[in-house]
Amino acid sequence: MKGSWIYFTATALAGILAAFVHFVVFIMVFFFLLLFLCKIKGFSKKNLFIISIIFFFFLIRSELVEKANNTEFAANETNFYILFQKDIKVDGDRLSAVSKELIRKEKIVISYQIKSEKEKKWIVENLKTGIACKVTGTLSEPSTATNVNAFNYKEYLRRNQIFWILKADQVNMSQCTSQKKTPFSFFQYVRENGIQYVQDHFPSESAPLAIALLFGERDYIDTNVLETYEKLGIVHLLAISGLHVGMLAGMIYYLGIRIGITRERMTIGLLLFLPCYALLTGAAPSVIRAVSMMVLFLSLRKWSIHAINTIDIISIVFLVYTFLTPYVIYDVGFQLSFSVSFALILSAPILLKRFHQAIPLLLATSMICQLAAVPIMLYYFYEVSLISIVANAIYIPLFSLIILPAIFLLFLLHLLLGTTIGVLIQPLNLLIMGMNDLARQLSLVPFAMLTFGRPSMFVMFLYLWSIPSFFSLWERIKGAKRFVQALLLPLSIMCIHLLGNALSPYGEITFIDVGQGDSILIKLPFGRGTYLIDTGGTIQFNSEEWKIRKKEFEVGKEVVVPFLKSRGIATIDKLIITHGDADHIGGALSVLKELHVKEIILPKTQEQSELEKELLTMAKKLRIPWDFVSAGDSWKGGETIFHVVSPQAGVEVERNNGSTVLFVKIGGLRWLFTGDLEEEGEKQLINDYDKLKIDVLKAGHHGSKSSTTESFLDQLEPKIAIISAGKNNRYGHPAEEVLTNLNERKIIILRTDQHGAITYFFKGETGTFSAVHP
Template sequence: MREISPFLFLIPLSATLGLFLALRGSSPLYLLILVFFLFFCFIQRSFIKKRIIFITIPFIIYYLNGCLAWNQPLTAYEEGIQSIFGVVQAMPIIDGDTMSLRLKTNLSEVIQVQAFLYERGDQDRLKQLELGDACMITGNLTSPLPSTNFGQFDYQSYLKEQTIFWILRPNREGIQCKKTEGNLFLGLQRWRQAQIRKVEQHVHPEFSGIMNALLFGDRSSIDGDVMEAYQRLGVIHLLAVSGMHVGMIVTMLFYTLLRVGLIRERTIDVLLVILPFYIVIAGAAPSVIRAAIMAMVILICLRLKTRVSPLTGISIVYLSYLFMKPLALFHLGFQLSFLISFGLIISAPIIQKRYVTRFSQLLAVTLLSQCLSFPLLLLHTFELTLLAIPLNLIYIPFITLFVLPLTLISFFLSFSVPYAFNYPLLLLEFVFPFIHQILKICADVRFTSIVVGKPSMILVFAYYLCVFFGCLMWEKGMRGWWKKPIAVLSLVVTIQLVLPYTDPRTKVTMIDVGQGDSILIELPHRKSIYLIDVGGTISFSNEEWRNRIRPFEVGTDIVVPALKATGISRIDKLILTHGHMDHIGGAEALLKTVTVKEVYYGQGSVDGEFERELLTNFARHKTNIKFVKEGESWKDGGATFFILSPNGTEQNLNDRSIVLYMEIEGLSFLFTGDLEESGERRIISNYPNLKVDVLKAGHHGSRTSTTEAFLTLLNPKIVLISAGRNNRFGHPHPEVIERLEEREMVILRTDIFGAIELKFKNKKIKVKTAIEQ
């Protein structure tokens, strides 16, 4: 058995390396992993000479399969306004005034549809859409944007890995659909959709999303704050249908069918028929497919009265899934599901032998699962959750022994018992508001997590080497086995935390916040971190039906993740240039996750209700608030800063913007907020000899800013413009662009390049953009 296990594990690993080479190509890190793999193969002398061919064959087969999948024709469509006919492939998701669905066209291509709903009637009408409905949709077909900020989720790659290359945004009244007849498979999907809608309508909102997640693998109706709490605390995996759910359902059905009189063999046959249908009902996520097929393999072995090792079973499932869907290799759910399953199966004999009590076994399984998953999760969350293990020790038994059984029972009772008498459901509805309140409180406590930033792939590999080393030490079972692995892991974490502080360069990053401003300044060796403005989301309607479960908010969805991706959890100075929402609206999100030592606000009256509330909240968090005006200056980290405006008497809020001049490494920068022409004239008058190397154009490049006289005075080499794509204001104005082009200035715009990073030392500037041109 000791010979078979490593051999079986090396086959899927070999296949993975071959597939990855085909889909992503070679790299220094890939070659390093390949060397480690070959080294591990050759030290297994007991089988290497006889079976090396069986390791080589999967590599070749999956390499060729990956090449075939990647080189297939991409699309038959072109960008622009058009009408496309197809059938609804995935359940439409309606969230307030937005609707998204996937359309399989008559050319057998899948297109992502994203619609804005103009009236309440649109929402009611589109809620009637079902899977399989035939639709003619007229709208603008566009290519999805790549990631527009560093470290941000890449939606374009996510869709491409599912062979989706277009987003269709329908015109008003551009969606015309009709019902169609369906087959058994479509009938199951429609039944699933109907049950999800039924749960949303009749179950308390605090529990309906959880119920749909546990039963049908659908998390679209879980409140945004609740979902964020589950993710930050490391218990989100318990809301995914996986082996625990499948095992419980199979066990319940097995003993129920035996009780009603079926013999053992017929019971197994019935379960083998039911499980494929359950895959569809539970959403067909990778974790569902893996768990269900594994259950089927076990049932077949029981039916044939034969034995197959769990490692053999999981290897067959993994290789089959990956052969049919090669691009699934890059799905986080697929990676975590199979990685943890392989790890637990290989470790199961040791856990069962070494740990006797249920709690000790649960602790071992939880610890191993967290160790296997955290390097991958770091790539997406950028922080280490300190409460993950204790919360899992509490929450896993709670979900397994209490919530999941009662959820299943309450769901089946709902078909025959009135809601008022469905006591299991009433109990869950009573309990979960308290559970979610506790989770949100835990998630908001800052010391429960450590922001470490997005690790490089080299660091991810180093983390997995630490995990592998820890597993080897644990397997030996020596006293104090955990000391060396923890020491090595702590060293790698420390390296990641310290790396930014070793960089001697100054870094200025204009974050892409759409129509707004947010500029991050990191002084050499991160001696200080400044953030100028935080963007903001402007709401134009208060109609209740438009409210979304997970509303987009610039601070929460863009600025905070951008800070976390770079490992920033502390800001020395937050400079809020003026009180418009597109500059300060995202600041509230910082209060939850980032320590702000000092806030600079322009001298003058604070008239806006949001401004007053925001500054009050910062004061409650012990943040020093300083009102600044023209003439103030300070030095920090080798840089000199001057406030050139406001003087405190301005009536126009834009002209009250804080204008900050920075000089460092022989280079000068001017950050102007929303300064307009009258404010620029005052600066020209007060500072007639002012010159800068880099100018942040005022008011997003509007016509009333960045005037001829201002440019003549400053004569910048580089001009930064922060503006939203296709914004309704027409920013930046063509006249402004023309002025800059006439002077042959380098123009860097967020609406074209996404986030823009300037790194410089000794007067040499290196420009990096999120969207490469």
């Protein structure tokens, strides 16, 4: 059975997916696996029987977990006794945490708007893991994804056995009490204090990295640094994994032996220490995987068991982990950790046999890691770094030989000797600053990232087939030429994926759900043009300094850019800004930073808003041309002509009525995109274009009663009206009067606040509408 445990993991995974995803499909996968093991691998009937038992064992286990995953709360409950467990975060005037309601023993996410600076100070100083408080508030269901390919927060929480967000009205601070510590809460408490210790005693430049590498908490790292590391494909170095666990265990073992402790006692010590270390670092899937493998390896060596090799060890860890928590298969950290580890273990004999020098071995190892991670990275993040192999070759030795050992030793020495070793931290501080500067320079390399978009299920299947096939071919062939030939298999799938998006015969018009705002994607077939009308935006209000949040939600960065990248879009031919209000232009800077924008279109009006001026300043810096347009202007994309029908040049109007209004025939339909056009602008438009008829109207100003007037509708005669508005928005959009006007004329109404993103897919002159929530 040595080396066969990997097939048990494939069987177990098929059983879990049969319960969670699609029973029939994964039953078929299971039978194909049986056929493969019988005919190709020559498994005996006994082993095939064991494989079958494992499949149904994991299937039943997962079904039971799914059935038991429900809530005992009712939506109308208002009084709770909350135990704060983990992820206690205070950002500006917002407190959030994962908690447990002590009466029903059910996990819940709490969100609380802090009422005063004094209260905030008390919370920061006193609210720790293990504190229980009486809380009043209302329960709300987590939001589901409202855009295609968007993160589904509700499903994420459900898989973590959380069904409600408690929006607290009041946290009774005077009745908060410390509960008896459990092993989990004790280690969480030590972790929180360790993080605070590093914050207090390490320089501000090196403290965030030290916290990430010592305690597995990346929230303290500057967002720009994280994004830079992501672009280079080296962000995994900031998460605790096998490299960190192996380095720490090796250092402890070596130091123990050097001071005279026997190998047997050091092994026992490590077996006791490593599980504690996993809890101290937050018990992320990558940590659990690495610690479990190390514990199993040390246990087997201690009791001289040699019948199990490394691939069997990781397979056993996989089986135990997924049996205890089947939902963990959906965790991206779990997927990356196990896929890369499996790939490295399976390819290690080939790497060591064929590469005898350090640099080629490092580059080859980096390439294997990146290749194994490609399907997962494309599914969740839609793009890959083209310089990640080189970046990893630079940064892996830097982290493993210098940064990690230095941080471990300096933290230990600081605990023992205090500030007397402060002088030793300065060289590390300078090195970290230089390392981050180098990363920034590397991230500026043109075309460092290649955007593919989320792969379809068929393309994902091709990836999952081609990458193991590459490893299999590489194992059997020799020589650089043969290696390149084998590598062409996964690379060809990547080319198919990339070109499939760029040269698709289908086009689309998508009204992205950006809440209370507008953002519309127009993508023409065969890559003939990609246009973005507005970018949404979050309206900012002035507030006291203590209320300002470091991680404020920004719709361009959090919604628009990820949606575009998920569609495989890295270039915008024209970014069309209808006018300068924040809910239309607020996300534009993020679009300019993250995507290649060829040109910006703005309305030719008398005045520019501050946001428009900021946009043009950034455009000048990035050398992006812009143009001011008015009625009568037009441009052509492929066979499609975009007509600007408003505003009139030289006419002074209020900002909303100065919106860029576009008329275009696409996919067999006539479209009118109106921005925030109101009654005055509508009258001017139908007066200037008295014969204009349309099929689809983007209702002006989010369905406000000042827009979409009866005379406007009567002349244009639209069949469909699309309203982009935020759910439960403070303005009451869309107005009842507008909905009545539309309904009286039997105009079909589609709303982003009810349906989520709305998309019209077309090919030639025919197409169909769809919505995230039909």
